[in-house]
Amino acid sequence: MRPMEGSFEEYVQARGPALLRLAFLLCSDRHLAEDLTQDVLIRVYRQWRRISGLGHPDAYVKRMLVNEHLSWRRRRSNGELPTAEMSSPAEQGDAADTVVRRHAAVHLLAGLPKRQRAVLVLRFYEDLTDQQIAEVLRCSPATVRSQASRALATLRTSRGLTRQDV
Amino acid sequence: MNDEQLGALVSGSLRAQAADAPGGAHLLQAVTTGVRRKAVIRRRWVVSSSAAIALAAVSLGLGLWSSARPGDGTQQAAAPSLRPSSFHHLQLEVPASWALNPEPCSPHGRDRVIDHPDLLQVPCLTPLTEATRLGQQVLFSTGRTFSTTYLGPAATTRPITIGGVSGTLSSSTNEQTGMTEFALALPSLDVSVLIDVRSPALAETILHSARVTGQ
Numbered sequence: 618m619r620p621m622e623g624s625f626e627e628y629v630q631a632r633g634p635a636l637l638r639l640a641f642l643l644c645s646d647r648h649l650a651e652d653l654t655q656d657v658l659i660r661v662y663r664q665w666r667r668i669s670g671l672g673h674p675d676a677y678v679k680r681m682l683v684n685e686h687l688s689w690r691r692r693r694s695n696g697e698l699p700t701a702e703m704s705s706p707a708e709q710g711d712a713a714d715t716v717v718r719r720h721a722a723v724h725l726l727a728g729l730p731k732r733q734r735a736v737l738v739l740r741f742y743e744d745l746t747d748q749q750i751a752e753v754l755r756c757s758p759a760t761v762r763s764q765a766s767r768a769l770a771t772l773r774t775s776r777g778l779t780r781q782d783v
Numbered sequence: 784m785n786d787e788q789l790g791a792l793v794s795g796s797l798r799a800q801a802a803d804a805p806g807g808a809h810l811l812q813a814v815t816t817g818v819r820r821k822a823v824i825r826r827r828w829v830v831s832s833s834a835a836i837a838l839a840a841v842s843l844g845l846g847l848w849s850s851a852r853p854g855d856g857t858q859q860a861a862a863p864s865l866r867p868s869s870f871h872h873l874q875l876e877v878p879a880s881w882a883l884n885p886e887p888c889s890p891h892g893r894d895r896v897i898d899h900p901d902l903l904q905v906p907c908l909t910p911l912t913e914a915t916r917l918g919q920q921v922l923f924s925t926g927r928t929f930s931t932t933y934l935g936p937a938a939t940t941r942p943i944t945i946g947g948v949s950g951t952l953s954s955s956t957n958e959q960t961g962m963t964e965f966a967l968a969l970p971s972l973d974v975s976v977l978i979d980v981r982s983p984a985l986a987e988t989i990l991h992s993a994r995v996t997g998q
């Protein structure tokens with residue numbers, strides 16, 4: 618390996634797990650997440666001299682990861698969609714209720730369109746602002762807000778999350 | 784459920800789900816393997832693409848050359864550094880940069896044109912049979928037939944007519960040197976020519992330029 622790859626190795630060792638977590642949240646499949654992360658890091662390696670010279674290489678790599686995920690066109694569809702009926706939160710106690718709600722939310726998130734899911738992951742897991750999300754997705758902040766609004770509306774009206782509120 | 788509560792739920796769900804993400808213990812190894820595999824694929828692709836491009840270029844060059852008539856300018860554009868060389872009323876266009884009639888029996892290895900009968904003594908031709916020769920050459924001769932002497936039994940021979948003069952053209956590829964060899968014989972002019980070059984296209988260009996001058 619060439620000398621510059623030393624810093625690349627350090628980067629992968631330091632940031633690889635976080636990238637895998639992000640990929641996993643985006644595609645909701647462990648194997649797909651690994652493939653996605655590896656594909657992106659292989660591309661990063663080829664451009665590492667340039668990327669490592671950027672002020673925030675991690676932000677750039679995450680952007681590559683999200684956009685690679687969005688462009689995958691279901692070449693290997695995980696086939697996992699939330700089809701199982703969720704337990705009713707009304708039947709659970711407080712602690713269990715939280716667990717069940719989260720479980721339901723995970724399934725519902727997996728069923729959202731890719732772009733809406735990406736917006737929610739970037740907003741609620743990566744804690745990015747709408748402006749930062751817009752830069753990652755190469756769209757306007759208004760589009761980000763619109764996508765987030767639709768995604769949240771879908772979740773809000775889903776039975777697994779709302780039965781208790783009815 | 785208001786937006787804040789829903790946001791908190793989504794945030795908590797994502798963080799809980801993230802705990803199930805792959806650990807990444809073998810990520811670096813997988814990436815390294817992937818990089819190497821892609822590099823191999825890329826090298827193979829470059830080699831095969833280069834070969835295909837080279838083949839297409841040669842085919843295109845030969846196509847242009849074969850569709851051009853002698854002296855119509857097209858062939859000049861394909862081989863701009865040629866100059867005429869005549870011997871016994873046979874004229875060929877030969878590479879202008881090649882040495883003309885270098886010292887007799889000088890070590891062969893330099894591209895050359897020999898069109899002087901006195902320089903075509905047998906000892907000077909001896910290097911032709913050696914596998915170590917590197918130079919390209921066009922040899923004009925009289926009183927000998929290169930096809931049987933140098934091209935060997937594997938050469939193919941066909942009749943040819945140049946400017947109304949009949950003769951034979953033999954061709955072969957030297958397995959030891961990789962050189963393309965053509966032997967042109969026009970008995971009525973008492974001339975034979977050996978063309979010994981690396982590029983089949985150059986050999987074709989030289990041959991195609993053949994013309995009979997005033998007898």
